Amino acid sequence: MTGAPGTSAQAAVGESYLTHGRGIGSWLFSLDHKRIGIMYLALIAFSLFLGGVFAMVVRFHLWNPSGGLVSNDAYNKMFTLHGAVMIFLFVIPGIPSAMGNFVVPLMVGAKDVAFPRVNLLSFWLFVAGAVLFVATLVVGGIDTGWTLYPPYSLESSRGLGILLALTGVFLAGFSSILTGVNFIATIHRMRAPGQGWFDLPLFLWALYATGIIQIFATPVLGITVALGFLERVFHLGIFMPEYGGDPVLFQHFFWFYSHPAVYIMILPAMGIVSEVVAVFSRKPIFGYRFIAMSSIAIAVIGFLVWGHHMFVSGQSRWANVIFSFLTLLVAIPSAIKTFNWLATLYKGHIVLKTPMLYVLSFFAIFGVGGLTGLFLGALATDIPLHDTYFVVAHFHFVMVGAVMIAFLSGLFYWWPKMTGRMYDERLGVASAVLVFLGFNVTFIPQFLAGTQGMPRRYATYAEQFVGMNRVSTVGAVLLAAGLLVALWAFVASLRSGARAPANPWGGATLEWATTSPPPHDNFAVAPRGTRPYDYRGLRQEPGQAGWVPVGGEGAR
Amino acid sequence: MSDHAGGHAATGTPEQRFLAHHFRDMDAQLQTSKLGIWLFLGSEVLFFSGLFVAYGVYRANHYALFHYAHHFLDWRMGALNTVVLVSSSLSAAWSVRCAQLGDRRGLRLTLLLTLLLAGTFLVVKYFEYSHKLHAGITWGAGCRPSPEILATLPASVQALPVPRDLGTFFSIYYLMTGLHGIHVLVGMGLYLWLIGRATRGDFGPGYYVPVDAVALYWHLVDMIWIFLFPLLYLI
């Protein structure tokens, strides 16, 4: 590895954050946003694995219409834990907490996030929440579904499991609020000199919009689960009809958070797509301001659509009509983003590396996920499709397809920056292809099953759906194989990957202006803001040396 | 944590020792911290809003019940606590001014005053709670007011039958005032911490972020009570 350009620069800027401070304590109590990001990444990757194992049990159970792999109760616990772990421990925190923590301060040229101690607290709250989720397994699991609807979830026969789960959600939510506060304060106040609002990378606009939702929607989830906890223990009569409460009120509270939470998941994913599509098309992102503003629009409209989860709950007709209209409006900013991304490809210089392959598959999958959302936002079609496999397929397209694929894209994209190592491009490409294929084979049959009337959360099902379910299970195996190949690529990179140059992809955002991996204080000299999508000042060095500023170090 | 101290220690005013390494200067640190606190308070407002919505929904569904139940709450106790909390907000605001002016004695006094007023609030609240719980006024289905307390109600109210679901009102009462009370307790802890630091002489015109932040939090706690008092005691 001698002669890699990183080495000489490394000496000048101080040692890498990976070797600054040794021992396990220097990680667990680190205030360095990069180390906290890496710890989040490890925990989130583990959650993805755990949720994936639950998913495989669910899929194999559904191989036969009469179930049979596990008991009905065990199946119900499996899909509950699959949903809860994936949502609260993988898709919600995934991109913001793991990648956001690593990248946000770098992108604004700062040494750290605004409140490093709060950031560490946020991480440990998340760990505590995750531990409580796993603890529910130890005390026998819960079978409430991740939506935790009372009266079922708070019946008096339930024991410790539900209380642990509610507390876990509360802690994970608190962690999410603190992360949002940190990102918004960092983006507002800690931008590099000369970096105006419209010089921000679009990933930051996306995280800014995400932060708004995290701060203003998550507390409602907090009070909801707190009320659920107290209802179960003290029988207050808030949500339980047998004590005079209203179970539909819970649904309002729950979805007031949990629908915006979908945008907590998808907005950062869209942010990654915006970064990657520009860098690998080698031309400025098309319609920067429209993409930025559409993130904010999605965040704002996202607060007003929760009622579409309750079209058949007995909610008044006119409430349904209004929620339906507001829901359909979300299509507009999503369409704007999609068309701007496509226009970015136009006349570009498209480099088909792994992150870009993931992004291209994101276009198709987010397209399907978004467009099938229309069927569920429109009242006439939502009534029959509600709570069928159509819904399951739709939200997996958005939350797994779109979010997880963007997560992987971002991970391959920033991996060299995080670890200082390149990954094997062949393994990356193989994983992207397998994940795309596996994903579609898994979930397209579920649209058909749902349209034909197969309800979700069924441990057993009618004979007519057996074909679709088996294809879906085969797809799940392919998808799992794709994820394992990605894991293989990362492990192999850590063991024997080539040293990464500072700027392997030719990105113009500030994180590429420092070494890979960055030093403890991020930058040797505090950088000035640049135009994030102007690639004219970069030229590619031969071999593995990556991209360097035209005219040497001083040109930036 | 050690790697965040130092760095700037040698330069500038004594308060510079509190400048975290990742901020450009003291002003950037103050402005960033204030933004952070405001965002957190926004989150707090939404946290309480869940309870206010529950209050609104149940009030709309059980109008007569809510009107009946508020007679059990002593508005004089509520009013006393309102005065106590508003005064504490004033002294909290004063403490920020003292810190900005470098008046260390005034700062310690106003912080201590705020803490004492917060304690007074909780003592009054304790008497209200224990009085109710002794009279059988609990939450949910277990709420059975004793004949003695029913006899204290106005005659026109005594004539009415005791509503079956009286506990619904008191579930919400205990929830809202209880959550508010927890916030008062947390505030007292924060003021205790501030008094400790103020005694050590940490705060001055160049560095008063914690005093300012805690005071903002305290004003929110006060504000929430100003909504709770009329909603629960008066209407």
Add this chain to the structure above:
Amino acid sequence: MIPIPDRLVGALLGAGPGYMPERASSVAEGVDQVFGLLFWVSAFFLAVIVGLTIVFVIRYRARPSRPGPEASPDHSTRLEVIWTAIPLLLVFVIFAASTRVYLAMTETPPGAAPQRVQVTGKKWSWWFDHDAGKGSKELHVLLGRPVELVLASTDVIHSLYVPEFRLKQDAVPGRFTRMVFTPTRAGTYPVLCTEYCGTNHSTMTSIVVVHPDQASLDAWMQEGKGKEETLLQVGIRAFDEKGCSACHSVDGSPGVGPTFKGIWGKTHDLVGGGKAVVDENYVRESIVKPGAKVVAGFEDMMPPTPLDDREIQGIVEYLKSLKEGT
């Protein structure tokens, strides 16, 4: 009207919802039309997205003959307005079409006075009280006559779903909800529960029978009436109709509740200590107040079940008949 475009439109609309279940209610056609509209709008946009992606990737991919990106603008207000306005317009069209159908779905259909049916959901069965006084595990309605279902639940939230009717409505404890429709095709269709309600959620099924004429419906209504049933028959019917079988087996196989096989006269250990002999009074108490004495090893989760005295007596006879070894 020129017939060809009409047929074309019909074919296009048909292709979208072609794999939906058959249509058996007055609302199904409207729903399927909206589904068809959405299907083709989605298919069009998906084709645009995927098509443009593929074309651009092929044309503009990095290759030796193509050293860098070509000059092209990085924004265009005109394009942004176009691709904001077109989706916005479509949103209005979709909203109008869907809402019109929805409002019709939720209004009592015109025609004869509706047949009213009280629906009760409980773990894990449905119960339909028809307006002629007949209660049944099955829903029986008449072709062409409007139906109004009033739904309630005795325990947790359930949701009544008939795919062929394109209708679904939650049954929420503590309130009543409503579903209206007119059956348009005689036949038997599945009734499903679509709100997750626990262990046997997926088998909380029933059927709806759409009778072709009044005579057929009347015949069903009269079935079982006038004939004197023995207590045992009453018991077997109650066991079947009130959904006991969802939790209690009669062949000794384990379930959510104790099996009824050989249960009569047995002495059970109870949750929280104590013992109870299964006799007439224990059976009555277990039906009326299920939580009072719960057999050790089981959870207190049975809902109170509304049986009249004769039905309880019948259940007792039935239990007596389920001896060990038969």
